[in-house]
Amino acid sequence: MTIDPLPRTADNLLLTGATEGTRVELRAIEKSFGTTRVLHGVDLDIAPGEFVSLLGPSGCGKTTALRVLAGLESADSGTVLLGGTDVSRMPTNKRDIGMVFQSYSLFPHLRIVDNTAFGLRRRGTARRPAEARALDALELVGLRHLSDRYPHQLSGGQQQRVALARALVTEPRVLLLDEPLSALDAKVRVQLRDEIRRLQLRLGITTVFVTHDQEEALAVSDRIAMMDGGRIEQIGTPEDLYLRPRTSSVAAFVGLSSALPGIAQGDVVRVWDMALPIEGASVDGPVNALVRPENIRITAVDEAAVARDTRPGREAHVQESTFLGSYRRSLVRTDDGTLVRVQHGADDRLEYGQRVRITFSPVGVAVRPRD
Template identity: 65%
Template sequence: MTIDAIDTDENALLAARGQGVPVAFQGVVKEFGSTRVLHGVDLDIRPGEFLSLLGPSGCGKTTLLRILAGLEQATSGVVRIDGADVSTVPTNRRDLGMVFQAYSLFPHLTVQQNAAFGLERRRVAKVEAARRALDALRLVGLEHLADRYPHQLSGGQQQRVALARAIVTEPRVLLLDEPLSALDAKVRVQLRDEIRALQLRLGITTVFVTHDQEEALAVSDRIAVMDAGRIEQIGTPEDLYLHPATPGVAAFVGLSSIVPAVARSGFVEVLGTRAPILGDAVDGSVEAFVRPENVRLGGSVLGTVVESTFLGSMRRSVVRVETADGSAALVRVQHAASERLEVGERVTLSVDAVPVVVRPRGA
């Protein structure tokens, strides 16, 4: 049974659905000794929003989540949940649900007992806790496994139990710290979609930490892209992909070829095409970030195929070309699966005249 098929009146968690609460970071700084890992982060998360913190390892996204959870203390700055300053409030009084990469289930407790654990810690009567735990398990599709133990479950099932345990207390905010990274690819896609569906039905404000851009793009209302302890850009998945504010965002969100080009007066000449520049205009020798879906087979630019990969509904090939200044570049092109290219084959390319991000060459 899918979550959409569950009757709201028959499930206490769905019946209690709210509109979510706002979360805010105001000038949050975090230092470990002499090393500053967060540089005055300001971030407003809307009620009921699914916001992802996206960035490479070491960018500060997990530290920011742990500060929200109360597992780390900010060096300075304020954290607010529903308008109240919780910067010094202990974790167990912040009313949060948390799911981490490690499932952290109690091996000696059944699935239902694991799901009910948070309720019993809050001194909810055992009968009521058991009933509400079954409601939570029903939402993640595991009520039929309530009497099993964690070692009898797959990785995906164990993470669903961890999710049920996180939502059973009806927290104000749900925190997800790379909860899918330990799962295989197919299960990861299935569970991420289930998490999103569950979040939408419950209306809970959710903060999701991931280094996987595909995950973030698939499930988020908005994404905050982080690098070196700062937020580089925040926006919808479409905004970040189509209008990256910086070369760093363009490089991290989506797939791009970095191609030598020449910029002048707000435009860039790249592989024979004059395209508008996204963001700050620069003049002179630059590198342009060209998306593979904006490159076409056929045109005036001659190149040699060095790689071609079949991806089911399409192919993605890499073509080595020589640019106008005599330098070489590897250009990815996305094309029909029926257009089979062989390594070493000579082809021609063209680039669509769509806006692109550029950076000074060698930056």
């Protein structure tokens, strides 16, 4: 599916009204459902115009935090501020936010332009001005030419673009996205993900994006708030979370890692006969070191070479090797039974059972106590 380019002129009213965004703050947010505590004192400060993703596994509290921000759930305690104003007790329709959900939630009996204009009409905007602004919003997402169709005549990706246009047409101060791409196929998901980021930058709107997909979060975010157990484990740039995880749960969730047995002492962990610097909190004693596949080097060896090779490293046998376009990812098993994932060049073809040697790049790793 081809996306029409964004308008380059000031003819589009949504572009002429672009701002620098609104500051969003969550302060000490607590939320329980019955006897289950879902949010434990969540603090989050989002700069005007910033794109922040709430990332984490199912049940970590990210959607609940978004719903508290939207006013769809009330916090047990804590404060929600938009642009410095306390909106904690303000109803959703007074908070001036736009929201896009996983489900498209379009009215099947309304044309696309009428679906898009629905929020404006509810606010009392006359039909003609509302339709004009709806067409501008549809132009932003590349669907103006489909404005007279009905939802069932559009693909899933197109329907989600309509939902995005409907959220933007009222020119909200803040845009909230609750896993809006999870129902789409892979190619459309990537395309729409990039389009959302492009629109967000063009409009300057503060955006909070909930996802459990680490690739989505890494690709579009200015910062990522990694959540686990109702708390924010770490917040930082995508590079911070991937390269400098502060906790083992962040390292395990963001990107692939192999958990390799080692002994930690101070700021160094020794894995087999190789020493690696530790990122984040250290724990002295037996640990699992979380090593990224791209930080492991692999070379093919023969039996004679193994006998006389005294370099640091560990021999292993190839269990599987997967071609992924520009690179390969292989799984190898060491002689003590440890499974290690390795990322290497696409031209380095490995066969099942082949003898290889693995070594580590001297890159910092996260560690966690060994069970």
